[in-house]
Amino acid sequence: MEDLSQAAKKVAAFVQTLTTTGGMRLKYRITAGAGASDPDGLERRDIYVELAGPDAPQLTERNGEGLRALEHIAAKILRLEPEEHDRISFDANGFKAERARDLRESAEDAAERVRETNRPYSFPPMSSRERRMLHMALSEQTDLRTESSGEGRDRFVVLYPADYQGTVRAPRRDDRAGFGRGRGGRGGGGRSGGGRGGYGRRY
Amino acid sequence: MSQAVQSEPTGPVENMRNLVLEIARALVDKPDEVVVDTLEDDGATVLQLRVAVGDVGKVIGKQGRTARSLRTILGAASMKLQHRFALDIVEEDEDEGDVE
Numbered sequence: 001m002e003d004l005s006q007a008a009k010k011v012a013a014f015v016q017t018l019t020t021t022g023g024m025r026l027k028y029r030i031t032a033g034a035g036a037s038d039p040d041g042l043e044r045r046d047i048y049v050e051l052a053g054p055d056a057p058q059l060t061e062r063n064g065e066g067l068r069a070l071e072h073i074a075a076k077i078l079r080l081e082p083e084e085h086d087r088i089s090f091d092a093n094g095f096k097a098e099r100a101r102d103l104r105e106s107a108e109d110a111a112e113r114v115r116e117t118n119r120p121y122s123f124p125p126m127s128s129r130e131r132r133m134l135h136m137a138l139s140e141q142t143d144l145r146t147e148s149s150g151e152g153r154d155r156f157v158v159l160y161p162a163d164y165q166g167t168v169r170a171p172r173r174d175d176r177a178g179f180g181r182g183r184g185g186r187g188g189g190g191r192s193g194g195g196r197g198g199y200g201r202r203y
Numbered sequence: 204m205s206q207a208v209q210s211e212p213t214g215p216v217e218n219m220r221n222l223v224l225e226i227a228r229a230l231v232d233k234p235d236e237v238v239v240d241t242l243e244d245d246g247a248t249v250l251q252l253r254v255a256v257g258d259v260g261k262v263i264g265k266q267g268r269t270a271r272s273l274r275t276i277l278g279a280a281s282m283k284l285q286h287r288f289a290l291d292i293v294e295e296d297e298d299e300g301d302v303e
Contacts, residue, residue: 014226017225017226022219023215068275069272069275070276072264
């Protein structure tokens with residue numbers, strides 16, 4: 001990101017397009033620089049957009065599909081490389097902050113479980129951003145390592161003991177009905193906020 | 204789309220057309236070449252987005268993710284308008300249609 005204040009202006013112009021031309025009833029606060037940083041360190045964000053207002057709830061529907069769309073477009077407007085996309089982050093009514101807490105909790109549960117069993121643990125499929133947040137949440141556990149497996153919307157994080165030999169492969173498509181259930185329903189912190197329990201298959 | 208007729212956009216249709224236009228202009232390298240036409244088709248408004256040949260990838264994105272994000276935003280903005288909108292990204296030299 002070449003110039004932070006320039007980038008923040010572009011993001012502000014994008015949000016204003018939504019609220020003026022797009023007619024969306026949103027209140028917004030844009031923070032850039034140190035004030036935007038993620039206190040949990042799961043995102044490396046430089047620009048943080050917090051949305052509220054009458055139309056904010058529809059951005060968090062379908063597991064935050066609208067927020068992911070805004071983040072993706074904003075990252076593209078800023079010409080960020082894919083691995084830099086978490087430098088810009090959108091939230092609405094604290095939805096993502098809550099998801100981040102859930103992810104941290106499921107990361108902690110999974111770490112405990114892998115240490116107990118000495119077996120890999122597969123998280124449910126998640127969006128690229130949430131997978132990155134999991135990698136970040138577990139990056140300091142030197143006795144464990146994370147990798148992603150599977151393709152596209154079914155891509156998921158696997159947590160391994162650091163010295164584990166072998167790789168957990170994605171279940172075949174026909175196995176999907178059983179996917180997740182057989183894993184004891186753990187790691188599914190998103191079950192709290194009723195109606196948006198499922199993970200982001202539709203990213 | 205044989206029934207489609209060119210329409211003169213007004214009100215909400217004009218707003219959604221401009222929404223796509225403004226966002227697309229921010230995404231591409233040649234904003235002056237972004238055009239959005241509107242077609243009425245079976246009760247829905249089809250927004251046809253055209254960009255410079257070298258910019259097509261910028262509005263579609265890897266695995267169609269940018270196009271999908273644009274459609275999600277269009278859907279969110281048009282939700283309360285009681286009118287259906289669709290977004291077509293027109294690729295010149297190929298059959299027009301949904302690129303996803």
